[in-house]
Amino acid sequence: MGLNLFAIIVCSFIVHRSWSYYRILGQRNLLYFGWAFLLMGLSVLFKSIYGLHIWLTLTSYLLIYLTVRRQSAFDTTIWYILLLFGVIAWLHPNPFIFFGLNGLMLAYICFKYIQKLLLSFHPNLIVTLFAFFGLMVSQLIFIVGSYKIGNLVQLIGFALILIVVLRSERGANVTAGQF
Amino acid sequence: MSRRDSSEIIGDILIALRDFGTTMKPTWLMYRSRLSYPLFKSYLSKLLNSGLVETVEGKRKRTYLKITDKGIDFLNHYLQSKEFERSFGL
Numbered sequence: 001m002g003l004n005l006f007a008i009i010v011c012s013f014i015v016h017r018s019w020s021y022y023r024i025l026g027q028r029n030l031l032y033f034g035w036a037f038l039l040m041g042l043s044v045l046f047k048s049i050y051g052l053h054i055w056l057t058l059t060s061y062l063l064i065y066l067t068v069r070r071q072s073a074f075d076t077t078i079w080y081i082l083l084l085f086g087v088i089a090w091l092h093p094n095p096f097i098f099f100g101l102n103g104l105m106l107a108y109i110c111f112k113y114i115q116k117l118l119l120s121f122h123p124n125l126i127v128t129l130f131a132f133f134g135l136m137v138s139q140l141i142f143i144v145g146s147y148k149i150g151n152l153v154q155l156i157g158f159a160l161i162l163i164v165v166l167r168s169e170r171g172a173n174v175t176a177g178q179f
Numbered sequence: 180m181s182r183r184d185s186s187e188i189i190g191d192i193l194i195a196l197r198d199f200g201t202t203m204k205p206t207w208l209m210y211r212s213r214l215s216y217p218l219f220k221s222y223l224s225k226l227l228n229s230g231l232v233e234t235v236e237g238k239r240k241r242t243y244l245k246i247t248d249k250g251i252d253f254l255n256h257y258l259q260s261k262e263f264e265r266s267f268g269l
Contacts, residue, residue: 021260024253025186029269030260068268116268124266168266169259 003155004044010158011041017165029067036063054089054098061105064132068112099142106136124164131160186257188214188222193231193246193254202235202243226250 018034021027043056059082066078088097113129134157141150183191195211196203209219223244226232231250237243246254263269 017263020256021263024256024260025264026184027264027269030264033267033269070269113268122265122268124262125268128267164266165263168262 003151003158004047006155007044007158008041010162011037011044013162013165015041029070032063032067036060036067039063050093051089054093055085058085058089058098058101058105061102061109065105065109065112068109068116096143099139103136103139103143106132106139110136124167127160127164127167131157131164133157134160185222188212188218189226189231190254190257190261192222192226193250193257196232196244196246197251197254202237202245205242205244208244 014037015034018030018037022030022034037060039056039060043053043060046052046056062078062081062085085101088094088101109132110129113125113132117125117129134153138150138154138157141153192208192212192214195208199207199211205219205223208223209216212219212222214222223232227234229249230247231253233245233247235243235245
């Protein structure tokens, strides 16, 4: 219950920030990132409806992956993947396939962050990489069956995401007194 | 160097004004924001209309430019957005 509440708070925090930053910069990546965390928050909220929970989680990680690899528009392939996720979620809600797919997408996300770090170093990017790595490890622990440890690792992942948001705000804070 | 989008150009103009500290001649601002005259003119009119920059009359009735409080507030939000974007690699 505590983890669910914390995850929903972190997700709503990022949705709010992404939306307000999207209004300033107009970057579609920010909009997709916000959508991803909105779906992730909803997936936590609807944990009891298993099919819906699976579909929302898979879609949210797919959106994060597309955003990080700078996919600016949805092509037809994405709709087929979403349809496939829907079929997996409703017809075959196997937790092993679900956690495996989540882990695979998170592994792709981590790989993209490593590539980004090699291109241009940013300290917050390392924390982001660790956050998504933590989420990936939690999925692997869920496959093994240790839900208690998996939840704990997931909590660390969400906490790191929150730290990144707070660090980014502090890093760029400019007060009127400076002028 | 990659192409700048409109928000980045506006950010660069406001940063140039902020870094200069006091009022600034339009020509200096144009050089510092690395823009051609027609582009600079269109961006400046946008900034003046939105109240992010104001004109001040200086020596020999020359027009100078100054960042407003609204401009400072916008720049603050803009820098936060850019930092958020960099932090998550977006």
